[in-house]
Amino acid sequence: MIFRAVRDGRPYPEHNLTLKQWAEIPPRPLRLDQLITTKRELALDKLLAEDSTFYGDLFPHVVQWNGGLFLEDGLHRALRAALQQRNQIHARVFVLAEAIE
Numbered sequence: 504m505i506f507r508a509v510r511d512g513r514p515y516p517e518h519n520l521t522l523k524q525w526a527e528i529p530p531r532p533l534r535l536d537q538l539i540t541t542k543r544e545l546a547l548d549k550l551l552a553e554d555s556t557f558y559g560d561l562f563p564h565v566v567q568w569n570g571g572l573f574l575e576d577g578l579h580r581a582l583r584a585a586l587q588q589r590n591q592i593h594a595r596v597f598v599l600a601e602a603i604e
Contacts, residue, residue, distance in 0.1 A: 515568040
């Protein structure tokens, strides 16, 4: 198994982080088998594209919430890592409190 679980959608509340705020979070290594995806489908052309991160963040975005690590952005990068026989990736992890005010 590559990921801990595959979901369709985000179970956590909206966090409203901007790309600038995400960029301020330092990346850290995570095992792929700890991640829960928030997308059930992916586009094969994006998976195989060499410049897939050209316009986005180099690191996937993960939301830590309610004991889970939810892969919000970066499914293609994580799957590409698995296909390259890597069992971990570096990702930015935002810790979401139980209740957002």
